[in-house]
Amino acid sequence: MSTPAPAVLPVTWAPRRNRAVLYALCAVLVVLFSVLAVVLPESWQFNDRVMMACSGLLFAAVGLMLARPKVVADAEGLTVVNFVRSRRLSWAEVVRVNFRAGDPWVVLDLADGTALAAVGIQPGGGREQAIRAARALRDLVEERGAGREEQRA
Incomplete structure (x- = not known):
């Protein structure tokens, strides 16, 4: 009975497909919310636009957190x-x-x-x-x- 060869360390396991999807989604969210902040009607105030862009960043931060494991x-x-x-x-x-x-x-x-x-x-x-x-x-x-x-x- 042969012994399996020892693993070469260090080894990293991560759900790469999930990470790729989440990174792409985070980029889309930041771009989408930034564009929305710019093209909102003029009735929206500056602070509303800033909060729209910040919302995109917040959603992207959650996505990046989900990509950490x-x-x-x-x-x-x-x-x-x-x-x-x-x-x-x-x-x-x-x-x-x-x-x-x-x-x-x-x-x-x-x-x-x-x-x-x-x-x-x-x-x-x-x-x-x-x-x-x-x-x-x-x-x-x-x-x-x-x-x-x-x-x-």
Whole structure:
């Protein structure tokens, strides 16, 4: 039985298709609301126009926030970037990688008994791609994580 080759680190998983769509949508929103602010009827005041442009920027900011998720694996551990928060984990903190049928994204079981969503690995960019990414992450966790520490003891 051959052992799979170790992954070349660092590795980044992110829903690239979602990001591309969201970045394009954000650009369209900023342009659209800016154009609307300029072509509004003259009955609209200057502050109304500014608020229209600011609304486009606000909507784009929300879109950029939705495009943030990613999971980065390096030699020291994982960095999980979700919509609002980021969390740095050592390999020993991650006990298991879960990605069941119907799950919206990977869930990491942690050594402290909690779970952490890893939104950067999700089927939105393709179910098979997400399964491959979850398996690669699982293999890294098994190779470097808490299970390895238990085997040494």
